[in-house]
Amino acid sequence: MKLRAAIIDYGVGNVGSVFQALQRAGTRPMITRSAQDISRADFLVLPGVGEFSTAMNSLEQAGITEALRTAIRDEEKPVLGICLGMQLFAATSEESPGVRGLDLLAGTVKRLPADEGTVPNTGWMEVKATNRSGIDGCYYFSHSYFYESPEDQVIALTGGERRFPACLRWKNIIGCQFHPEKSQASGEIFLAWFLNVVRSRHPLP
């Protein structure tokens, strides 16, 4: 049985690339904005391109904000947030002051400081795991904001002068600031690791 992935469509994401990557990784993805699909899926993916308030508004309009909170917080369904998708786990973001995010993880989203390099930060960066997940590698980033998180949620950091969380995990919630679907071999290794986490939480028959 292939794992069923619900890729949440908020109108502005690069859902096509994520769909292809998950299909190549051996899952059965669907692109959706329906509460029913969310509850039927084995795991959820919040993809990555867009702007914080636009994405939250789109979830509101589709009427699935609460369905997502319930599935992730109460049912502990595994979820992967990619880039903006991870930032939506926070309660607030400097990108859209006054807009409430999904409010599922501690920490907040801040703008990258301009004195440490270009903003947006676009390109490949070395990532070091802070646990034994084995997700070290070089990944593709494309963002202007980063997730400032309590240390106990951080499972990987970027290297070099510009240090910020590359990957977060809290129970069933996993987020990455980079784009695994666009990170060639490293991205494939990362997705395989994530799918292992999903399978270990939901043993298949």
Next chain:
Amino acid sequence: MALRRIIGSIFTRGPLAVQSIAFRQHLPIGDPVVIAEAFDQWQADEIVMADITASAEGRLVSKDLIIRATKYLRTPLTVGGGIQTIEQVEDLLRSGADRIFVNTTARKHGTFVQEAAQFFGSQCIVAWIDVLAVEGKLRVYEHLTRRCIDTSLEDWMHELEQRGIGEIILHAVHADGQMQGFDLALAAHAADVAVPVIISGGAGSTQHFEDVFRASRVAGACAGNLFAHSECAITEVKRGVLTTTPSIRSLHLTAP
């Protein structure tokens, strides 16, 4: 800082990949999808697909091409050519593009960059600037009218930055297809803005990448002709550049 990118560019005319020589001649070289797949296998850090006649012919870069190309791509793809509306951007992202670039529209439609950046985030919106060296001066060139615009290159880059552009590609028209190296004076303009700047036009050897990375702050360098005509060209160039420039991405072990 992100590592500096070695980018494979593919110039297209509708469904065909073409080789561009100083913007005057376009030789068809084949299926862009096949080239994109090769660039992906050779570990390009990014692929830029540019439909160079879309604006002039009043059409949009082929969505069907993007869908076919991204079916197997694991490499970031930036796409442009004839984009005029927010809906078209959404359509291209949905088809598999990761970022889009605008050239003509950024000038003709004053609020487009701002609106697109607000909607999709700055990181997603790239500007392509054609630059022509005229009597030793670098000027913004408009290929539709084949004239240089009055605004200076510096002013135009600053204006784009203020409007919320996420990256600027500087393409040297005079170096295009010549394979004599990047225009280093043009690359020096990377220091004028806080957003990443990519240099394009003129790459003919590994040395040219080393030169431009040493001489300027560019976040990446593009080549098309150099990469499209020989097997594993990107891998070979990266291998060479890595010996002198540690700030680029290492090759993954499975490199061909």
